[in-house]
Amino acid sequence: MRKFGRYSILIVAVLCSVGLVSCKDELAQELTGSIIGTVADATTGEPVPTVNVSLEPGGKSALTGSDGNYMFTDLKAGTYTLTLTKEGYTPASKTLEVTAGGQTNGYVLISRIPAMVTVDRDSLAFGDGSEVNTLSFNIVNSSYENLEWRIEYDCDWISDIKDKEGVLPYGKTQTIVVFIDRSLLLPGYNETVVVVRSSNGSSDLKVSAIGEDRDDVVLNMTGISEVMMNSATLTGLLISEGVPRYQELGFVYAGESMPTLDNAMETITVGTTYKAGSNFEKEVNSFASGSTYYVRAYARNANGVFYSANELTFQTVQEYSEVRTDDVSGVDVLSGQASFNATVTNPGVPAYTEKGFCYRTGTSEPTVNDETVKVPGSGGGSFSTKVSGLELQETYTVRSYIIQNDNIFYGESRTFNTISGAPSVTTSAVTDIGASEATFNAYVSDQGIPAYSERGFCYSTGGQPTISDNKRVVYGNGEGDYSLEVSDLEFDTYYYVRAYVVQNGSTYYGNTVTFSTTYTPTEVVTYAVTDIGTDAATFNGEIEEVGDPKCTQYGFCYSSSTYNPTINDRKESRYGGYNGRISMDVDGLQEGTTYYVRAFAVQNGEPVYGETVSFTTAELPVVETLNATNVEPIDMGGGLFFQYSATLNGQVVSPGSPAYTSRGFAYGTTMNPSTTVDNSVTVSGRGSTGKYSTTVTDLMANRTYYVRAWVRTESGYVYGESVKISTF
Numbered sequence: 001m002r003k004f005g006r007y008s009i010l011i012v013a014v015l016c017s018v019g020l021v022s023c024k025d026e027l028a029q030e031l032t033g034s035i036i037g038t039v040a041d042a043t044t045g046e047p048v049p050t051v052n053v054s055l056e057p058g059g060k061s062a063l064t065g066s067d068g069n070y071m072f073t074d075l076k077a078g079t080y081t082l083t084l085t086k087e088g089y090t091p092a093s094k095t096l097e098v099t100a101g102g103q104t105n106g107y108v109l110i111s112r113i114p115a116m117v118t119v120d121r122d123s124l125a126f127g128d129g130s131e132v133n134t135l136s137f138n139i140v141n142s143s144y145e146n147l148e149w150r151i152e153y154d155c156d157w158i159s160d161i162k163d164k165e166g167v168l169p170y171g172k173t174q175t176i177v178v179f180i181d182r183s184l185l186l187p188g189y190n191e192t193v194v195v196v197r198s199s200n201g202s203s204d205l206k207v208s209a210i211g212e213d214r215d216d217v218v219l220n221m222t223g224i225s226e227v228m229m230n231s232a233t234l235t236g237l238l239i240s241e242g243v244p245r246y247q248e249l250g251f252v253y254a255g256e257s258m259p260t261l262d263n264a265m266e267t268i269t270v271g272t273t274y275k276a277g278s279n280f281e282k283e284v285n286s287f288a289s290g291s292t293y294y295v296r297a298y299a300r301n302a303n304g305v306f307y308s309a310n311e312l313t314f315q316t317v318q319e320y321s322e323v324r325t326d327d328v329s330g331v332d333v334l335s336g337q338a339s340f341n342a343t344v345t346n347p348g349v350p351a352y353t354e355k356g357f358c359y360r361t362g363t364s365e366p367t368v369n370d371e372t373v374k375v376p377g378s379g380g381g382s383f384s385t386k387v388s389g390l391e392l393q394e395t396y397t398v399r400s401y402i403i404q405n406d407n408i409f410y411g412e413s414r415t416f417n418t419i420s421g422a423p424s425v426t427t428s429a430v431t432d433i434g435a436s437e438a439t440f441n442a443y444v445s446d447q448g449i450p451a452y453s454e455r456g457f458c459y460s461t462g463g464q465p466t467i468s469d470n471k472r473v474v475y476g477n478g479e480g481d482y483s484l485e486v487s488d489l490e491f492d493t494y495y496y497v498r499a500y501v502v503q504n505g506s507t508y509y510g511n512t513v514t515f516s517t518t519y520t521p522t523e524v525v526t527y528a529v530t531d532i533g534t535d536a537a538t539f540n541g542e543i544e545e546v547g548d549p550k551c552t553q554y555g556f557c558y559s560s561s562t563y564n565p566t567i568n569d570r571k572e573s574r575y576g577g578y579n580g581r582i583s584m585d586v587d588g589l590q591e592g593t594t595y596y597v598r599a600f601a602v603q604n605g606e607p608v609y610g611e612t613v614s615f616t617t618a619e620l621p622v623v624e625t626l627n628a629t630n631v632e633p634i635d636m637g638g639g640l641f642f643q644y645s646a647t648l649n650g651q652v653v654s655p656g657s658p659a660y661t662s663r664g665f666a667y668g669t670t671m672n673p674s675t676t677v678d679n680s681v682t683v684s685g686r687g688s689t690g691k692y693s694t695t696v697t698d699l700m701a702n703r704t705y706y707v708r709a710w711v712r713t714e715s716g717y718v719y720g721e722s723v724k725i726s727t728f
Contacts, residue, residue, distance in 0.1 A: 033098040034073040037106020039064050039084060048110060051086045070106070077102075084110055088144030115143040117168055117198035119205050124194075126180055128210035136177045137205060139196055141168040147198045151176070155192040157184035158207065168198075178207060183244070183302035185211030217242035217299040217306040219249075222279060227405045229289040229317040235281040236297035236308065238274050248300040249274060251282065253293045258311055261298065290318025290349060321348030321404040323355065325411035326382070327453060328398060331504045333418045336390035340373070342400030342411055344380045351378060352404040357385060359398035365413050366399050392418050395450070414453055415477065416504070421449030427457075427499040427510035428481075435491040435518050435548040440472070440484045442499030442510055447479050452501035452508070457484055459497040464512055467500060491549055491604060492519040522547030522603040524554075526610035529597060533715060534618045536587040541599030541610055543578050550577030551601035551608070556584055558597040565596055567607050573600075592619030592657060618715065621656030623663070625649075625709040625720035626691070631727065634697060644699040644727040648681070650709025650720060651691045659687035660711035660718070665694065667707040672722050675710065701727050 039051045047068025054061040055072055057080070062070040077100040084092045092110045120138040141147050150165035159181040168174055178194070191208040218240035226233045234251045249272060252264035261267060266286055274280045280297075287293065292315045297308040326341035340357045355377070360370040375383045390396065396418075400411035428441035440457040455476065460469040474484050489495065495517070499510035523545035531538040539556040555573030559565035567573075572584045582599065589595065595617070599610035626649035633641035648665045663685055668678030683694045699705055705727070709720040 031077070031100050032074050033077055033100055033102040033104060034071065034075060035080065035082075035096055035098060035104045035106040036069075036071045037082075037108060038068045039070065039108050039110060040068055042109040042111040048086065048089070051084050051089075051110065054083045054085075056081050056083070072106075076100075082106060082108065084108055086110065088113055113143060114200040115145060115147055115198070116201040117141050117147050117149040117196055117203065119196055119203045120173070121205070123206040123208065124178060126207070126209035128212075133182060134177060134179050136175050138173045138175055139168060139203075140173045141170055143170060145170055149196060149198040152195045152197060153192065153207075155207075157181055157190060157209070158192065158194075159184075161194070180207075180209055182209070182211065183247070185209055185302075187211050187213050212244050212302075214301075214303045215243035216240070216303060217246045217301055219297045219299055219306065219308050221295060221297050221308045221310050221312045224295065224312050224314045226283070226407065227314050227316060228407060229320060230287050231283060231285040232287060232314060232316065233281055233283045234268065234295055234297075235279055238276055238278050238280060238299075241276050242299065242301045242303065242306070244302050245272075246299040246301045247272060249280060250298060251284075251295055252298050252307075253284075253295040255291065255293060257294050257313075258307075259294055259296055260307065261305060265293075287316045289316055291316050315350065315405075317405055317407075318349035319346060321352040321402045321409055322346040323400045323402040323409060323411045325357075325398065325400040325414050327502070327505060328414050328416040329505045330386070331416055331418070331450065333392065333420055335388070336392065336418065337386060337388045338390060338396075338416060339384055339386045340398050340400070341382065341384045343382045344402065347378070347380050348402075348404045350405065352402045354403040355383065355401065357387075357398055357400050358410075359387070359396055361391070361394050361396055363395060363397055363415055365410075366397055367410075368401060368408060372401075390418055394418050415451060416453060417450030419449035421446075423448030423452045423501045423503050423508050425455070425499045425501050425508060425510040427497065427513050429513060430495075430497060430515040432485070433515055433517060435520065436489045437485065437487040438489060438495075438515060438517065440486060440497055440499070441481065442483070443481050444479045444501065447477065448501070448503045448508075450504060451477060452503045453477075454502040455482060455500065457486075457497055457499055458509075459486075459495055461490075461493060461495055463496065465496050465498050466509075467507055489517050491517050493517050518548060520545065520548040522551045522601045522608045524599045524601050524608050524610040526556075526597060526599040526613050528613055529595075529615040531585075532615055532618060533589075534591040534620055535589045536585065537589060537595075537615060537617065538583055538585050539572065539597055539599070540581070540583050542581045543601055546577050546579040547601075547603045547608075549604055551603045552577065553602040554578055554582060554600065556586070556597055556599055557609075558586070558595050560590065560593050560595050563596050564609075564612055565598055566609075567600060567602075571600075589617050591617055593617050616657070618713075619654075619657040620715075621660045621711045621713060621718050622653040623709050623711045623718055623720045624651045624653060625665075625707060625723045626651055627723055628707060628725045630695070631699075631725060633701065633727075642701055643697065644701060645695060645697040646699055646725055647693055647695045648707050648709075649691065649693045650683075652689045652711060655687050655689055656711070656713055656718070658714060660713050661686050663692060663709070663711045665696075665707055665709055666719070667696065667705055667725075669703060669705060671706055672719075673706055673708055674719070675717060680710075699725065699727050703727050 039048045049066045051064040053070045064070045075098045082094045089110045096104050118140050146169050160179040162177045194205045196203045220237045222237045223235040250269035252259045270280045270282050294313050296311045322345045324343045330339040356374040358366040358372045360366040373385050397415045399413050402409050424446040426443045432439040456473040458465040458467050458471045474482050498512050525542045527540035529537050557565045557567050557571040559569040596614050600607050629647045631646040634643045664682040666673040666675045666680045683692045705725040706722045
């Protein structure tokens with residue numbers, strides 16, 4: 001009995017122990033709770049996967065699955081805060097109560113971040129620095145997709161923005177550059193707003209800059225000088241540079257009073273280096289002759305365009321005044337007198353206002369700043385003056401002058417002296433003799449006292465030549481050799497030539513030399529005509545010898561009625577001397593006509609001919625299309641008729657020259673069928689006249705066909721008229 005009782009107590013103890021463990025587990029479950037929830041999109045209500053859910057207190061976290069669900073277990077009873085984050089969504093939080101043994105619903109809605117491009121700053125300040133004209137800012141896409149964007153602004157002093165629109169990828173930034181034009185800023189503070197607009201909104205950026213104080217540019221026209229036919233020098237005065245300082249300075253001119261940039265014929269700029277109180281000028285070379293112009297100075301700064309209050313007007317030269325200094329005559333060494341002579345060869349338009357002579361001692365060219373003698377009068381023609389008080393044993397140089405539009409024009413310089421002594425000149429042998437040219441040569445061994453004022457050559461075809469015969473002046477002075485190339489001599493002619501010098505109006509001659517000009521005839525050959533067509537051909541020949549004097553014209557003359565045509569008949573020609581083969585394409589010829597051709601060249605005004613060659617232009621054949629015969633349906637079997645046959649007929653009336661090489665027919669469903677576009681069939685035979693036929697079997701039923709007979713020549717196809725065939 002005692003033993004049983006001990007085992008009974010042990011069993012009871014074990015059972016009690018097992019019961020206690022079970023009781024503890026149930027008690028633990030009753031003391032904790034859990035949160036089970038879903039995260040959904042606030043807009044669509046759809047579950048949101050991969051949302052990071054963190055729990056405080058405790059520091060636990062979970063990530064939602066593809067169904068948006070998450071779970072926290074074994075939580076002590078109490079208050080908990082959920083924090084939810086996901087890229088592209090606005091962070092969210094929620095406070096929940098967990099009860100012992102309870103299950104808390106953690107359903108949470110989160111919202112997407114709006115899809116919008118933003119800027120990385122609020123403002124862009126250019127300040128008042130004159131060199132700061134470019135600044136930049138960044139645009140940012142913090143959204144979850146690529147976004148289109150554009151920039152909007154309404155401000156004239158923002159000259160450009162790069163870029164103005166585009167697509168910004170998700171998570172990226174882009175730099176935008178803003179350019180301003182400070183000349184368009186108002187004085188003081190200037191502000192505007194640049195808007196960056198994208199899918200769900202816009203971002204504003206304030207842009208500011210400080211403009212300079214402003215003042216007008218003041219200037220004046222002060223003169224117009226050196227007025228010529230197409231040019232003049234314009235002068236202005238810069239009185240005030242303006243604020244901001246001028247950025248353009250110059251002149252405007254027009255054919256009407258008070259010109260502006262809007263109606264100016266031309267705008268002339270002079271640079272921007274001029275200071276207040278400085279004169280500025282520019283030579284202009286684009287005027288029209290004989291025209292009246294009005295000119296104003298102008299300047300431009302940020303305030304606008306400013307003009308001189310006054311204008312100047314002037315008239316350009318239509319024709320220049322021209323004067324020639326003639327010989328100095330009547331040089332009286334003992335009395336110190338001489339007569340100056342000149343000729344106004346053109347009074348000019350407008351006419352000159354003063355004329356006369358200027359002179360000085362020595363050989364330098366005198367100007368009106370030296371000794372001057374005014375001669376009254378106007379218009380053209382000769383004028384003279386007698387000058388006294390010349391010094392003995394001196395050399396003088398004199399020039400005529402004329403003043404037009406305040407411009408001084410001079411004649412040639414003439415040198416004379418008040419020392420006596422005869423010059424000496426020798427005529428040398430003539431060289432470089434040709435058919436119409438030669439070089440005259442001479443030597444002055446003593447220029448004389450006073451020195452000669454003119455030198456040259458005189459020549460004739462008989463006897464001793466003088467300056468009353470053919471006279472050629474050679475410019476220059478002093479002792480030594482001088483030469484002259486003469487190019488208008490008669491060929492194959494005997495000439496006499498003498499050198500001469502003129503001293504104080506007296507002529508001194510050298511010895512007489514003789515020479516004969518040469519002559520080489522031009523030689524022309526005619527070759528066979530090539531590339532002969534119905535109305536054109538190529539003429540061929542050769543200038544075997546250009547001649548001396550050279551031929552001045554060459555080509556071909558031709559006729560259909562004269563065996564030896566001349567340049568009075570039809571001709572093709574070119575001007576100039578030429579040596580070698582010549583060819584010319586000639587058109588406008590008559591079909592089937594025989595022509596006679598000669599090459600020619602004109603030497604010294606007379607034609608030189610080659611031999612005559614003949615040729616005959618091609619003659620096209622004549623072909624006629626006759627009516628088709630035997631137009632019949634073709635039985636295709638079973639009483640079906642889809643096709644027709646027909647006999648095509650033609651006739652060669654004339655074979656042509658050269659004769660045709662093949663013949664046939666072209667047919668089709670359009671008027672005037674051709675071998676290149678429509679059906680074509682060749683019929684045997686060539687070069688003969690008469691009728692020819694062929695049968696075709698490919699005509700379709702219920703159609704209208706057109707057929708033309710043809711023959712083929714070297715130059716192409718010749719067709720007869722169209723004939724109609726019906727298969728109805």
